[in-house]
Amino acid sequence: MSALRPQAEGEAAPGPPRHSGELSSTQASTRLLAYSDALLSIIATVMILPVAHTKIHPDQKLGESIQQLLLMKIAVYLMTFLIVTVAWAAHIRLFQVIELIDDVLALLNLACMMLITFLPYTAVIVAYGFYHPYLLNHQIQMSENQAFYKHHILQIILRGPVLCFLAAVFSFFFIPMSYVLLGLVIFLPHITRLIIWCKNKTGGPEEEEERHRLEAFTFYLNEPLSKERVEAFSDGVYAIVATLLILDICEDNVPDSKEVKDRFHDRLIEALSEYGPNFLAYFASFVTTGLLWFVHHSLFLYITKTTRFMGLLNTFSLAFIGGLPLGYQLTSEFAEKSHNEIEAIQVSCVITFFASIFQFAIWITALFHERETLHPLARYGGKEHAFMFAKLALYPCVSLGAFFLTCLLSKFSTAIFHIMQIVVPFAFLALRILVRISLAIMKSVLSLSRRKSVVLDEEETCLSPAETLS
Structure with missing residues (x-):
């Protein structure tokens, strides 16, 4: 078959050779x-x-x-x-x-x-x-x-x-x-x-x-779509979301020439500073979109075959990725101190959480069928398994942490939230270093314990039968 x-x-x-007129x-x-x-x-x-x-x-x-x-x-x-x-x-x-x-x-x-x-x-x-x-x-x-x-x-x-x-x-x-x-x-x-x-x-x-x-x-009509097609469609969604963000910032957050002349005496930089919170919201949202694409790219780099359930989870993740412009609009609209500021941050956290948790669910689903769906490096015990697990868990943890901080800290603001979003790329780099150090420590501890067990075995073999009985 x-x-x-x-x-x-x-x-x-x-197929069979076709006529030149057809080709x-x-x-x-x-x-x-x-x-x-x-x-x-x-x-x-x-x-x-x-x-x-x-x-x-x-x-x-x-x-x-x-x-x-x-x-x-x-x-x-x-x-x-x-x-x-x-x-x-x-x-x-x-x-x-x-x-x-x-x-x-x-x-x-x-x-x-x-x-x-x-x-x-x-x-x-x-x-x-x-x-x-x-x-x-x-x-x-x-x-x-x-x-x-x-x-x-x-x-x-x-x-x-x-x-x-x-x-x-x-x-x-x-x-x-x-x-x-x-x-x-x-x-x-x-x-x-x-x-x-x-x-x-x-x-x-x-x-x-x-x-x-x-x-x-x-049989192949009922099979899941190839991962190449899933990647192509997903890349399109991420690219369009990033484009919608820049369209919003260009449409609503650029000062009019007359306003620059009358209010700011032809000082464009000073006029742009009025829109500082909006530009910060844009950069933070773009970083989030880009890094979620990076996580998606890293995930599908090690996936060799998608299942139907993985395709459904990917669709749900993309649906929430498409909601990121809503998070940008809310956090930029209510950037100043107001009773809506905290709720705007919470909505943005919820969108990011579900977009990333469905990515994490794809990874967990792939692990259940790892021989068919995952590259050997990403399987249990593989070289990249621990880092992929940490990378996919980072955004759900960060979004949940930011959500709970809005409940605990009264001074939590959109500026702090956006700075957290921009800092996340450095967390990815720190995460790789931390995972490598942790794996190295674990390997050294395991090797020391093995050496001790080997030494004890050698000492027992060197003892005479009488000494062993005593």
């Missing part, structure tokens, strides 16, 4: 997928803008504002982010079936990007691919029952778009059902796998034969 597996997502598997107008879908991944990561991340740019009056309590203004927007953002990631996964699955593209497919894919649920263009792409079989996966090309594969592929790929369409219909007269259907879009793949597992355990010979009939083709 491993011989049937495609070489890589977006890469054409070796002249076709190409691998690798670049098209990279472009689509970038667009989808942008679409998923910019959903945070309506949440981050919600105006809260300084005299209004932040806790009440979160309940009245932000809570529903945050829920919609999280649901939308998860739906976009489901659509992204479906797009990747689609191009596991269609390995080569021509001009028509490239244009159809651009049309897909205009409608994130990919309805009805997904069906059009599949129909076009089967009308031109030389664009398809090599295994489908060689099959005698392409109609069966076409029907089964459409059934898998169109579930999400159909549910989104039904949710749109129900939104006109029964909104709760729309939310239920959108929830099914997110969790339907996991529910389907559970149902299939139960059927396989209780099914008869006919169902077993049907399962094996499909397994030869669909």
